[in-house]
Amino acid sequence: xxxxxxxxxxxxxxxxxxxxxxxxxxxxxxxxxxxxxxxxxxxxxxxxxxxxxxxxxxxxxxxxxxxxxxxxxxxxxxxxxxxxxxxxxxxxxxxxxxxxxxxxxxxxxxxxxxxxxxxxxxxxxxxxxxxxxxxxxxxxxxxxxxxxxxxxxxxxxxxxxxxxxxxxxxxxxxxxxxxxxxxxxxxxxxxxxxxxxxxxxxxxxxxxxxxxxxxxxxxxxxxxxxxxxxxxxxx
Ligand code: CTP
Ligand code: CA
Numbered sequence: 001x002x003x004x005x006x007x008x009x010x011x012x013x014x015x016x017x018x019x020x021x022x023x024x025x026x027x028x029x030x031x032x033x034x035x036x037x038x039x040x041x042x043x044x045x046x047x048x049x050x051x052x053x054x055x056x057x058x059x060x061x062x063x064x065x066x067x068x069x070x071x072x073x074x075x076x077x078x079x080x081x082x083x084x085x086x087x088x089x090x091x092x093x094x095x096x097x098x099x100x101x102x103x104x105x106x107x108x109x110x111x112x113x114x115x116x117x118x119x120x121x122x123x124x125x126x127x128x129x130x131x132x133x134x135x136x137x138x139x140x141x142x143x144x145x146x147x148x149x150x151x152x153x154x155x156x157x158x159x160x161x162x163x164x165x166x167x168x169x170x171x172x173x174x175x176x177x178x179x180x181x182x183x184x185x186x187x188x189x190x191x192x193x194x195x196x197x198x199x200x201x202x203x204x205x206x207x208x209x210x211x212x213x214x215x216x217x218x219x220x221x222x223x224x225x226x227x228x229x230x231x232x233x234x235x
C-alpha cells in the first residue's frame with residue numbers, strides 16, 4: 001500500500017486504543033447506550049497501524065463496517081468489550097504491554113444498579129413507570145493514567161457541548177487535569193455535530209495545558225494529527 005511505503009514513523013510503537021460505545025444492560029433485551037459509532041477510534045487504530053505501530057483495538061459497540069475494517073487490517077489485533085466494566089478489564093489487561101494508551105471509547109458513566117434477569121414488562125409494572133437506579137462506573141482513563149508505567153503515554157478524549165460561561169478549551173483543560181492524562185483530544189458535539197459525521201474538529205491539549213494542535217478534517221486526518229501529537233510528546 002502506498003501509505004505503508006510513505007511513512008512508517010510509528011514503527012516499533014505499541015498502541016492500545018479503545019473505540020465505540022459501551023452498552024449497560026437493563027434487562028436481557030434492553031440497554032443504556034450512546035451514539036458513538038467507533039469511527040474516530042477506528043481511524044486512530046488504522047492510522048497508527050498504517051504508520052507502522054503494533055495496534056490493539058478494544059471495541060465496545062461499533063458499526064459493523066468499523067469492526068470489519070479493523071479485523072481486516074494486518075497491523076491490528078481486535079478485542080471486544082460490551083459494558084464499561086468489561087472494557088475496564090480489557091484495558092487493564094492490555095495496558096501494561098503498550099507504550100501508548102488511547103481511550104477513544106464513549107464509556108457509560110453509569111450502569112443499572114440491579115440488572116433484571118427477565119424482561120421487564122408493563123404488566124408487572126402495573127401501570128407505574130419504573131425508575132432505574134444507577135451506579136457510577138469506574139473511570140477507566142483516570143485509572144490507566146494513575147497506573148501508567150514510566151515512559152507510557154496516556155491519551156483521553158472529551159466530547160463536549162458548549163457550556164455557558166466557559167469555553168470548550170477551559171473545560172478541556174480542567175478535564176485533562178482531572179484525568180491526569182498526557183494529552184486530551186477535545187471535540188465539540190451537539191445534536192448534529194461530532195457523531196455520525198465523516199468530518200471532525202479536534203483540539204489537542206497537552207500536559208502543560210497548551211494547545212498542541214487544532215485540526216479539522218476527515219476522521220483519518222484528525223487521527224493522523226493525534227498520532228503526530230503523540231509522537232511529538234514522546235520524542
Ligand atoms: N472515560 C473512561 N471511563 C469512564 C468515563 C470516561 O475511561 N467511566 C474516558 C473516555 O473514554 C474519554 C475520557 O474519559 O477518553 C473523557 O470522557 P468524558 O465522558 O468526557 O469524561 P467524564 O469524566 O465522564 O466527564 P463528563 O461528566 O463530562 O461525562
Ligand atoms: Ca462521561
